[in-house]
Amino acid sequence: MITPSPRAALLAASLLLTGCGGAAAVTTGDAPVPPRTPRPPVTLDVAPQQLPGLGPRTWAKVPADTRQALVVTGRGKDSSRSTAVLYERTDAGWEAGESWPAHNALKGWTDRHRLGDLRSPIGVFTLGDAGGLLRDPGTRLPYDRSPAFSIGGTGFEGEPLAGSFDYVIAVDYNREPGTSPLDWTRPLGEDRGGGIWLHVDHGGPTHGCVGLARPHMKALLLALDPELQPVVVMGDRASLNR
Incomplete structure:
Protein backbone atom coordinates (compact mmCIF):
# COMPACT_ATOMS: atom_id res chain seq x y z
CA MET A 1 0.00 0.00 0.00
CA ILE A 2 1.31 3.41 -0.96
CA THR A 3 0.86 6.12 1.59
CA PRO A 4 0.11 9.48 -0.10
CA SER A 5 2.56 12.22 0.63
CA PRO A 6 1.42 15.02 2.98
CA ARG A 7 1.35 17.39 -0.02
CA ALA A 8 -0.97 15.09 -1.98
CA ALA A 9 -3.26 14.66 1.00
CA LEU A 10 -3.45 18.42 1.46
CA LEU A 11 -4.30 18.90 -2.23
CA ALA A 12 -7.10 16.33 -2.04
CA ALA A 13 -8.53 18.01 1.05
CA SER A 14 -8.40 21.38 -0.67
CA LEU A 15 -10.31 20.07 -3.68
CA LEU A 16 -13.03 18.71 -1.45
CA LEU A 17 -13.37 21.98 0.45
CA THR A 18 -13.39 24.28 -2.57
CA GLY A 19 -15.59 22.13 -4.80
CA CYS A 20 -13.18 22.28 -7.74
CA GLY A 21 -14.25 20.24 -10.73
CA GLY A 22 -17.95 21.28 -10.77
CA ALA A 23 -20.34 18.33 -10.74
CA ALA A 24 -17.78 15.61 -11.44
CA ALA A 25 -17.17 13.10 -8.63
CA VAL A 26 -13.91 13.48 -6.73
CA THR A 27 -12.24 10.21 -5.82
CA THR A 28 -9.68 9.18 -3.26
CA GLY A 29 -8.39 5.66 -3.89
CA ASP A 30 -11.22 3.40 -5.11
CA ALA A 31 -14.14 5.01 -3.25
CA PRO A 32 -16.08 7.70 -5.21
CA VAL A 33 -17.17 10.76 -3.29
CA PRO A 34 -20.50 12.25 -4.47
CA PRO A 35 -20.63 15.93 -5.48
CA ARG A 36 -21.11 18.31 -2.57
CA THR A 37 -24.48 20.01 -2.28
CA PRO A 38 -23.86 23.78 -2.28
CA ARG A 39 -24.58 25.38 1.04
CA PRO A 40 -26.92 28.37 1.13
CA PRO A 41 -25.06 31.69 1.23
CA VAL A 42 -24.26 33.01 4.67
CA THR A 43 -26.25 36.14 5.44
CA LEU A 44 -24.04 38.81 6.95
CA ASP A 45 -25.01 42.07 8.57
CA VAL A 46 -25.94 44.51 5.80
CA ALA A 47 -26.82 48.17 5.73
CA PRO A 48 -30.53 48.91 6.19
CA GLN A 49 -32.53 49.17 3.00
CA GLN A 50 -33.03 52.54 1.42
CA LEU A 51 -35.95 54.81 2.16
CA PRO A 52 -39.19 53.72 0.47
CA GLY A 53 -40.21 55.59 -2.68
CA LEU A 54 -36.73 56.85 -3.52
CA GLY A 55 -34.98 56.00 -6.75
Missing part, protein backbone atom coordinates in the same frame (compact mmCIF):
# COMPACT_ATOMS: atom_id res chain seq x y z
CA PRO A 56 -31.20 55.58 -7.05
CA ARG A 57 -30.50 59.22 -7.95
CA THR A 58 -32.41 60.57 -4.96
CA TRP A 59 -31.14 57.92 -2.56
CA ALA A 60 -27.54 58.70 -3.53
CA LYS A 61 -28.02 62.25 -2.21
CA VAL A 62 -28.99 61.09 1.29
CA PRO A 63 -25.87 61.39 3.49
CA ALA A 64 -24.51 58.05 4.67
CA ASP A 65 -24.60 59.16 8.31
CA THR A 66 -28.24 60.30 8.23
CA ARG A 67 -30.46 58.48 10.73
CA GLN A 68 -33.57 60.67 10.45
CA ALA A 69 -35.33 61.68 7.27
CA LEU A 70 -38.59 63.53 6.74
CA VAL A 71 -39.85 62.41 3.33
CA VAL A 72 -42.33 64.86 1.79
CA THR A 73 -43.96 63.29 -1.26
CA GLY A 74 -46.04 65.49 -3.55
CA ARG A 75 -49.10 64.12 -5.30
CA GLY A 76 -47.89 65.45 -8.64
CA LYS A 77 -45.37 67.80 -10.24
CA ASP A 78 -47.96 70.59 -10.36
CA SER A 79 -49.88 69.73 -7.17
CA SER A 80 -49.78 71.75 -3.94
CA ARG A 81 -50.70 68.76 -1.78
CA SER A 82 -48.29 66.26 -0.34
CA THR A 83 -47.70 63.75 2.43
CA ALA A 84 -44.91 63.79 5.02
CA VAL A 85 -43.47 60.80 6.90
CA LEU A 86 -40.63 60.91 9.42
CA TYR A 87 -38.33 57.89 9.16
CA GLU A 88 -35.68 56.83 11.65
CA ARG A 89 -32.92 54.40 10.80
CA THR A 90 -32.41 51.46 13.18
CA ASP A 91 -30.43 48.23 13.02
CA ALA A 92 -33.49 46.62 11.45
CA GLY A 93 -33.90 49.27 8.75
CA TRP A 94 -35.88 52.49 8.30
CA GLU A 95 -38.85 52.72 10.65
CA ALA A 96 -41.71 54.94 9.51
CA GLY A 97 -43.68 57.27 11.73
CA GLU A 98 -47.20 58.53 11.08
CA SER A 99 -48.24 59.84 7.68
CA TRP A 100 -49.06 63.56 7.86
CA PRO A 101 -50.92 65.60 5.23
CA ALA A 102 -49.03 68.66 4.05
CA HIS A 103 -49.14 71.61 1.67
CA ASN A 104 -46.32 72.67 -0.62
CA ALA A 105 -46.05 75.51 -3.15
CA LEU A 106 -49.02 76.67 -5.22
CA LYS A 107 -47.62 75.46 -8.56
CA GLY A 108 -46.01 72.27 -7.26
CA TRP A 109 -42.33 71.33 -7.55
CA THR A 110 -39.20 72.20 -9.49
CA ASP A 111 -35.66 70.90 -9.93
CA ARG A 112 -34.35 74.47 -10.20
CA HIS A 113 -36.16 76.79 -7.84
CA ARG A 114 -36.26 80.49 -8.74
CA LEU A 115 -37.38 83.46 -6.74
CA GLY A 116 -41.14 83.91 -7.13
CA ASP A 117 -41.77 80.78 -9.23
CA LEU A 118 -44.28 79.50 -6.65
CA ARG A 119 -42.75 76.02 -6.71
CA SER A 120 -41.04 74.10 -3.91
CA PRO A 121 -37.47 72.90 -4.54
CA ILE A 122 -36.94 69.19 -5.15
CA GLY A 123 -34.03 67.59 -3.34
CA VAL A 124 -32.39 66.35 -0.16
CA PHE A 125 -31.66 69.11 2.35
CA THR A 126 -30.28 69.10 5.87
CA LEU A 127 -32.36 70.30 8.82
CA GLY A 128 -30.45 71.99 11.61
CA ASP A 129 -32.07 75.25 12.71
CA ALA A 130 -35.50 76.11 14.10
CA GLY A 131 -37.38 79.03 15.53
CA GLY A 132 -40.77 80.65 15.80
CA LEU A 133 -43.05 83.17 17.36
CA LEU A 134 -43.81 80.82 20.25
CA ARG A 135 -41.39 79.66 22.89
CA ASP A 136 -39.20 76.62 22.31
CA PRO A 137 -41.37 73.51 22.83
CA GLY A 138 -38.30 71.49 23.85
CA THR A 139 -36.54 70.76 20.58
CA ARG A 140 -32.89 69.66 20.47
CA LEU A 141 -32.34 71.92 17.45
CA PRO A 142 -31.05 75.47 17.99
CA TYR A 143 -34.23 77.55 18.40
CA ASP A 144 -34.61 81.27 17.72
CA ARG A 145 -37.73 82.74 19.29
CA SER A 146 -38.45 86.15 17.80
CA PRO A 147 -41.36 88.53 17.12
CA ALA A 148 -39.99 88.72 13.57
CA PHE A 149 -41.82 85.44 12.92
CA SER A 150 -45.14 87.32 13.02
CA ILE A 151 -47.18 87.19 9.82
CA GLY A 152 -50.59 88.46 8.77
CA GLY A 153 -52.73 88.65 5.66
CA THR A 154 -54.33 85.83 3.72
CA GLY A 155 -53.11 82.95 1.59
CA PHE A 156 -53.88 81.95 -1.99
CA GLU A 157 -57.26 80.54 -1.02
CA GLY A 158 -58.22 83.38 1.33
CA GLU A 159 -57.15 81.55 4.47
CA PRO A 160 -55.58 83.61 7.29
CA LEU A 161 -51.79 83.30 7.56
CA ALA A 162 -51.59 84.33 11.23
CA GLY A 163 -49.77 81.70 13.28
CA SER A 164 -48.05 80.06 10.30
CA PHE A 165 -44.62 80.88 11.72
CA ASP A 166 -45.39 79.95 15.32
CA TYR A 167 -43.01 77.02 14.70
CA VAL A 168 -40.56 76.80 11.79
CA ILE A 169 -37.64 74.60 10.77
CA ALA A 170 -35.28 75.98 8.15
CA VAL A 171 -34.70 73.80 5.08
CA ASP A 172 -31.04 74.19 4.11
CA TYR A 173 -31.74 75.32 0.57
CA ASN A 174 -29.73 78.42 -0.46
CA ARG A 175 -28.99 79.42 3.12
CA GLU A 176 -26.15 79.32 5.64
CA PRO A 177 -26.61 76.31 7.96
CA GLY A 178 -26.08 77.07 11.62
CA THR A 179 -27.93 80.40 11.52
CA SER A 180 -31.44 81.47 12.49
CA PRO A 181 -34.17 80.74 9.94
CA LEU A 182 -34.44 84.53 9.76
CA ASP A 183 -30.93 84.84 8.27
CA TRP A 184 -31.30 85.95 4.65
CA THR A 185 -27.82 85.05 3.34
CA ARG A 186 -28.23 83.47 -0.11
CA PRO A 187 -25.06 81.57 -1.17
CA LEU A 188 -26.53 80.71 -4.61
CA GLY A 189 -27.69 84.28 -5.21
CA GLU A 190 -30.97 86.11 -4.62
CA ASP A 191 -32.47 84.87 -7.91
CA ARG A 192 -32.42 81.28 -6.65
CA GLY A 193 -34.86 82.12 -3.89
CA GLY A 194 -34.62 80.97 -0.29
CA GLY A 195 -36.43 81.17 3.01
CA ILE A 196 -37.75 77.65 2.45
CA TRP A 197 -39.16 76.43 5.75
CA LEU A 198 -41.22 73.71 7.30
CA HIS A 199 -43.89 75.66 9.16
CA VAL A 200 -47.40 75.49 10.56
CA ASP A 201 -49.93 74.76 7.80
CA HIS A 202 -52.33 77.65 7.21
CA GLY A 203 -54.66 75.40 5.22
CA GLY A 204 -53.57 76.26 1.69
CA PRO A 205 -50.69 76.32 -0.81
CA THR A 206 -47.43 78.06 0.07
CA HIS A 207 -44.94 80.19 -1.85
CA GLY A 208 -42.32 77.43 -1.63
CA CYS A 209 -42.38 76.09 1.93
CA VAL A 210 -43.97 72.92 3.31
CA GLY A 211 -46.82 73.35 5.79
CA LEU A 212 -47.66 70.78 8.47
CA ALA A 213 -50.50 70.91 10.98
CA ARG A 214 -49.51 72.57 14.27
CA PRO A 215 -49.47 69.31 16.32
CA HIS A 216 -47.33 67.66 13.66
CA MET A 217 -44.87 70.55 13.55
CA LYS A 218 -44.53 70.39 17.32
CA ALA A 219 -44.06 66.61 17.20
CA LEU A 220 -41.41 67.03 14.51
CA LEU A 221 -39.54 69.61 16.55
CA LEU A 222 -39.51 67.27 19.53
CA ALA A 223 -38.41 64.28 17.43
CA LEU A 224 -35.53 65.75 15.42
CA ASP A 225 -32.11 65.07 16.89
CA PRO A 226 -28.99 66.82 15.50
CA GLU A 227 -26.91 63.76 16.41
CA LEU A 228 -28.95 61.75 13.90
CA GLN A 229 -28.05 64.15 11.07
CA PRO A 230 -31.69 64.82 10.01
CA VAL A 231 -32.63 65.71 6.45
CA VAL A 232 -35.78 66.44 4.49
CA VAL A 233 -36.29 64.62 1.19
CA MET A 234 -38.89 66.54 -0.77
CA GLY A 235 -40.45 66.50 -4.21
CA ASP A 236 -43.23 65.02 -6.28
CA ARG A 237 -43.51 61.23 -6.32
CA ALA A 238 -42.14 60.75 -9.84
CA SER A 239 -39.12 62.99 -9.22
CA LEU A 240 -38.21 61.26 -5.94
CA ASN A 241 -38.45 57.89 -7.65
CA ARG A 242 -35.69 58.71 -10.13
